[in-house]
Amino acid sequence: MTKNFQFTLEKTDAGARLGEISMPRGTIRTPAFMPVGTVGTVKAMYLDQVRETGADIILGNTYHLMLRPTAERVARLGGLHKLIRWEHPILTDSGGFQVMSLSGLRKLDEQGVTFKSHVDGSLHHMSPERSIEIQGLLGSDIQMQLDECVALPAEPKEIERAMEMSLRWAERCKVAFGEQPGKAMFGIVQGGDIPALRIRSAEELTKLDLKGYAVGGLAVGEPQDVMLNMLKETLPVLPVEKPRYLMGVGTPDDILKSVARGIDMFDCVMPTRSGRHGLAFTRRGKVNIRNARHAEDMRPLDERSNCPASRDYSRAYLHHLVRANEALGGMLLSWHNLAYYQELMQGIRKAIAEGRFADFTAETMEEWARGDL
Numbered sequence: 248m249t250k251n252f253q254f255t256l257e258k259t260d261a262g263a264r265l266g267e268i269s270m271p272r273g274t275i276r277t278p279a280f281m282p283v284g285t286v287g288t289v290k291a292m293y294l295d296q297v298r299e300t301g302a303d304i305i306l307g308n309t310y311h312l313m314l315r316p317t318a319e320r321v322a323r324l325g326g327l328h329k330l331i332r333w334e335h336p337i338l339t340d341s342g343g344f345q346v347m348s349l350s351g352l353r354k355l356d357e358q359g360v361t362f363k364s365h366v367d368g369s370l371h372h373m374s375p376e377r378s379i380e381i382q383g384l385l386g387s388d389i390q391m392q393l394d395e396c397v398a399l400p401a402e403p404k405e406i407e408r409a410m411e412m413s414l415r416w417a418e419r420c421k422v423a424f425g426e427q428p429g430k431a432m433f434g435i436v437q438g439g440d441i442p443a444l445r446i447r448s449a450e451e452l453t454k455l456d457l458k459g460y461a462v463g464g465l466a467v468g469e470p471q472d473v474m475l476n477m478l479k480e481t482l483p484v485l486p487v488e489k490p491r492y493l494m495g496v497g498t499p500d501d502i503l504k505s506v507a508r509g510i511d512m513f514d515c516v517m518p519t520r521s522g523r524h525g526l527a528f529t530r531r532g533k534v535n536i537r538n539a540r541h542a543e544d545m546r547p548l549d550e551r552s553n554c555p556a557s558r559d560y561s562r563a564y565l566h567h568l569v570r571a572n573e574a575l576g577g578m579l580l581s582w583h584n585l586a587y588y589q590e591l592m593q594g595i596r597k598a599i600a601e602g603r604f605a606d607f608t609a610e611t612m613e614e615w616a617r618g619d620l
């Protein structure tokens with residue numbers, strides 16, 4: 248068992264990277280997909296099922312947990328891992344993005360963000376230091392800096408201002424985090440859709456010698472080619488020997504194309520949120536189980552899967568459950584989608600190990616294009 252945070256780059260295949268992050272609570276095989284457990288639960292899932300699908304790490308959110316049940320209460324209850332019964336690594340987002348997208352934002356200045364809770368309207372202030380303090384109280388293994396993610400499209404001046412403030416906040420978060428050997432604080436590259444700003448952000452963050460680097464400010468509605476172009480501009484500037492995390496991404500197609508450009512870690516609500524709404528991701532593309540064509544189809548979503556939700560339940564039953572808005576429908580489809588995402592990540596890791604990532608990508612996309620049986 249390692250007492251430090253250690254990233255090992257095992258193999259590369261063109262731009263794709265195979266590696267692993269070893270931490271006291273466990274090892275993260277990369278490229279990794281992190282299921283989102285916003286308020287201390289991966290919605291509609293038991294965490295031992297989440298583990299069974301192959302997840303090595305899950306995500307929690309500072310913004311939601313600071314509002315309810317509060318970081319101090321989680322700490323009094325023994326920390327997030329103990330409370331939710333997940334003893335593997337947890338990464339927590341810092342709250343900046345969620346404040347902008349969820350709360351009644353009141354003020355954002357050098358000191359931090361002031362906002363009204365979307366839960367009960369109470370007023371809160373969060374500085375970079377407080378975000379790191381909250382993540383520490385939660386017991387988070389990988390903590391994200393507080394940053395400002397600007398919604399695109401935006402004025403270049405605005406993007407530059409937010410990027411520069413995020414850099415100053417990164418320094419403050421590094422100081423607040425201090426030395427915690429078994430844990431890590433990641434910086435977040437900002438700069439919108441402007442290559443020069445992205446490069447400057449990545450260069451300045453690299454000087455801080457952090458344990459890992461996220462690419463933020465993307466998956467905010469921009470076209471996929473803009474996102475991929477920002478990766479092409481940003482990733483070569485980041486240190487090769489440290490993990491890169493693309494925040495909020497994405498669809499299976501986004502993931503394949505981002506791995507090809509050098510991303511190691513992903514998180515997205517897509518598999519769980521879509522699952523709750525009846526959308527299944529499969530090796531033959533997306534399947535909307537609400538569609539009438541499934542009403543009497545007794546085949547499972549994927550008889551080759553080792554996930555019971557994919558292998559043992561008929562489309563007809565899933566169709567019925569989702570149409571009836573029954574809880575089990577969202578549970579089974581969330582379970583299936585997470586299993587499919589982890590199966591995709593396992594296929595990616597195996598393909599990189601065998602030096603055939605380009606072939607794997609082509610084969611996978613061909614099968615998606617063939618469409619459902």
Ligand SMILES: Nc1nc2cc3nc(NCCc4ccc(C(=O)O)cc4)[nH]c3cc2c(=O)[nH]1
Nearest residue numbers: 341343344396463464465466494495516517520
């Ligand atoms: N601290 C920080 N956190 C982030 C989280 C993000 N999450 C995204 N995108 C999520 C996209 C997203 C949203 C909803 C659904 C769905 O409902 O399925 C899917 C994807 N972009 C993001 C950017 C940042 C960022 O710069 N900084």
